[in-house]
Amino acid sequence: MSFSLYVHIPWCQSKCPYCDFNSHAAASWPEHQYTATLIAELERRAAMAPFAGERIKTIFFGGGTPSLFDPKSIGAIIDAAARIFGIDSGAEITLEANPGTVNAEKLRGMRAAGVNRISFGAQSFNDATLKFLGRIHTADETREAAKLAHRAGFDRLNLDLIFAVPGQTVADILFDIESAVGLEPDHISAYNLTFEEGTAFFTDLKRGRIKQLPTDEQAAMYATVREEIPRRGYPMYEISNYAPPGHEARHNLAYWRGESYIGIGAGAHSYARDGQGGRRWWNEKFPARYIAAIEERGLAEAGSENVDETSSQGEFVFLNLRLRDGFALRDFHDRFGRNFECIFGATATPLFNDGLLTLDRGRIKLTDRGLEMADSVFAEFV
Structure with missing residues (x-):
């Protein structure tokens, strides 16, 4: 039984106000130490049930902003995964990237390191919307990053979009869809903006600084997304995801189908299916605590639960x-x-x-x- 591997890179250059992921804004980060720690966690997991002797079928580098790391660090993790577990031939290996953090050299380096699918957080092609969302990149930087990714050999390219942003109209959504399709990705994700507790946007919402779009307007935008992205050759295969047959995100399909996966890194979650139930666990959330835990005992579990039938x-x-x-x-x-x-x-x-x-x-x-x-x-x- 092969499994999926999730690798969490928790640092960003700045924290987006809508983001509730385990990410930390920083001017610098302990890249070499963290990379070594991730590999140490992999080695420990390989010696334990139920993943000992199993192979990896997909890898996903998420964050945070994994594209802040040097391709050599990403390559070292992929090489270690191949050495420790073995990676299936043709495995999907995805890296999330912020368009403002890549250039031609970095993208060529990531491709050479073994990444074969890249996912850009485009979010919008309206610079005012991007500014409202706290993004560090511009629409033109997304356009350039997508072109450079194609040139670097990435046949698999995803673009993330966000809709129902305060101030957006259906016409804005159509423009974003047209702009994304024009960059020839093989996959598009489109998410309804949510205001999650603990985020800056949630606080602003509660204090009346921003207002959500009315429910009927959000519904109209979702209907537009569901109709217009498939009309351009990207059928909906999941609530927020669109791709031609054979180009679905195989790593995410493993989650939706309830299959086993290991998550390594600060705050990463794992799930081991066992018969008709399973076990779920999660790591220390803060990078410094995660690193210290791995160095002290080889594992960084902060909690776990048994999932009954x-x-x-x-x-x-x-x-x-x-x-x-x-x-x-x-x-x-x-x-x-x-x-x-x-x-x-x-x-x-x-x-x-x-x-x-x-x-x-x-x-x-x-x-x-x-x-x-x-x-x-x-x-x-x-």
Whole structure:
């Protein structure tokens, strides 16, 4: 059984006001020490169940801003993963990048280091919107970064967009979509702006400094995104993700399908599937504590939980429902040894009756209306 590897690089040049990820703004960072620590954690995990003797099928460098690191550091981590576990032939290896932190040399270096998919946080092609979002790059820098990535040999290129930003209009969304498509990515992600507790935007919202767009305007923007990105050759395959068949983000598919993964680095989460349940754990959040923990005991777990069969069943349903194709009733039965109807019949029936779920050729999936109310549907299975 192969698994996915997530590598967390926690530093950014500045913290975006909407970001609730474990990221820390800094002028400098202990890159060499942190790289060595990540490799040490990998080595420790390789000696432990259930990943000992298994191979890696995808790698994802997330953050933070992984593109702040030197390609040699990224390459050292990939080489260590290959030496310690082994990496499947043709494995997807993704690196998140801020368009304002790359140049031709760095992108060529990342490609040579083994990264074969790059994901740029474009967010918007309107510089005023970018400034509001606290981004350090401009729209022109995204355009240049995408061109340089293609020249560096990146056939796999994702662009992230954010919509429902205060002040945005549907016309702005259409411009962002056209601009993104014009850069010829093979994958586009489009996220509705959320105001998460603990972020600067959440504080500003509570204090009345900014206002969310009305719900109906947000819904209209999501409808535009769902219609217009596929119309340009990128079918929706997940609530926020669009790509032609065969170009889906394989690493993220592993999450949505409830497969096993190791997360290394400060604050990284891991999940080991075990029969009809599993175990989840997470690392020390602060980089200095993470490094100290690995140096002292080889692991940096700050907490863990066992996921029982009942919880696993609910997670299987709502994670797979994120996918446009949903899940096969047969797959549910194969995983848990019981029929979906026996466990969730009473929960699902009202959702079918309300037109939020549909059964199509043995697969349960969200309807178009269900997509708009996805969080409410998911909550029924938690």
